[in-house]
Amino acid sequence: MRKKILYITSLFRKRSCSASIRNMALVNGLAELGNDVTVLTIRYPSKVLDDFLVANLDPKIKLIECDVKLISDFVPSSYTGGSSGVVNSQNIFKKYIKKLFFFPSVDILWLKSKHSIDPGSFDYVISSSDTKSSHFLAEKLIKSCSVKWAQIWGDPWQSDVNTNGIIDGLRASYYEKRFLEQADKIFYVSLPTLELMRNIYPSIKSKAFYIPRSYLRSVTSPSFKSKLTINIVYTGVLKGRSITPLLDSISSFNQTSSALKYRLKIFGKLSEAQLSTLESCDFASYFGEVQLSEVFRAYREADVLLYIGNKSGTTQIPGKLYDYFGTDKPILALVEDEKDRVYQFLKESNRCQIFANHKGSIDLNEVSNCLGSKLVLEEYSPSAISKDFLHLLEVN
Structure with missing residues (x-):
């Protein structure tokens, strides 16, 4: 039966981003199965986007891109050849500044962006992290309606290897628990992570599932020949x-x-x-x-x-x-x-x-x-x- 789905994610079509590939593959798959899919995301500069992902979005999918001020216009040096993927000490300093002043991430202003979406008109609202801002926005949108909310977690939060420090850990623990309690369905893309989270939060056992990331497309080569x-x-x-x-x-x-x-x-x-x-x-x-x-x-x-x-x-x-x-x-x-x-x-x-x-x-x-x-x-x-x-x- 065809479903009307609102898919919320901050990382969509971005270059050099595993979550972008995961989100693209899933929404394309859902659309190919005949579902009515709308993606709510952030507008990024074209230089930040991956040309292949942009070209291969299923045309049946409705894409709503929100203007998030600086993020929608800023092009990091890594996308212009400035650092070519090399992470230096300055990158690390910026990371800590972001954690200090922008919780849960630098795209938090997304929550204040303007759009005309009626979440109550959908069968499911699906929020996919990273970034965790997607869950914050979904929570805000569904407050006044009874639509079913499904959450996809690429990584756990409080137990994530990138969650450091007491304040960071306390905030992550509080909001992670709050979101999980509200969800109708919860999906983790790693089976070991699902098992861990069911032990940490026993109350979610009946509604938490494993759904692995798919590959975006198959890549094969001619029959292998011996080589030097x-x-x-x-x-x-x-x-x-x-x-x-x-x-x-x-x-x-x-x-x-x-x-x-x-x-x-x-x-x-x-x-x-x-x-x-x-x-x-x-x-x-x-x-x-x-x-x-x-x-x-x-x-x-x-x-x-x-x-x-x-x-x-x-x-x-x-x-x-x-x-x-x-x-x-x-x-x-x-x-x-x-x-x-x-x-x-x-x-x-x-x-x-x-x-x-x-x-x-x-x-x-x-x-x-x-x-x-x-x-x-x-x-x-x-x-x-x-x-x-x-x-x-x-x-x-």
Whole structure:
């Protein structure tokens, strides 16, 4: 049965943003299933948007972009080539200033923007974070009506690795609990995170579900042929993750192998220290932050895709893993903890060659032996995830 859906998200069609891909894939999938979808988001400068995402929004979707003053006109230097994805100490300083003066995020003025939406005319209001401002706006909109409210959480809040300090933690805990109590349905994009949140908030068990991020589109290559150089590709945020063990492993392998050599290509954000380390390796290349079309081209030309997990103990799964599921390339997964639930999830996917993120543990011979043997995981396609989402949305 066709549903009328209002989808609220602050991150939509933005470049170099995993949440943008997740939101785009889901709303396109919902529209393809015949639903009437309206997206309420923030208007950003065209330079901040990803050309591929802009061009591939389903034309049946109604898009409402709100003017949010400075955010709607400001173009960060990373989008103009100024910092090319390198995170420096000034970026970190700005991050703390934002946390201090703009809660929950710099787009909080979105709540004061003008629009003529009647939330009561929809079957469902769906708010998707990050950023958490989407949940604040949804709460404000539905106060005077009885529409069903579903929340999608890309990350938890109070237990998130980026929630630091007493004040930050207290605010996150208060609003997270408040929003979860009001929701009719709650969705987490990581199964380990869902399990964690059900333990923290037992009252949400019956209305909280797991809905993974889908890939946006499948990327496959012609049948694999033996080659002398194996290209490993990493996309996304590298900052905060350890790349040194892999660099050491590749260096050792290349020095001892006369026939086969590995190369590493990095796309996305990293720290100044990581950039310096990469520049000292003749087998490693850094391409900065790029448009999504270039990411897909990198997937197509790659032989192996690299996944590096978050710190030990976290339940969050980087969104790039689901993009990788949409390819036919082996996934080299480096993990910090072989006993946590994220490791178990990776293992159960049957798509990853998993190693502890230590130099002596990474077996590149094993990786080369599985080239050309993987398939796209169709259960993570936009249509499959959207069908599952609608089913869970309507189940009592």
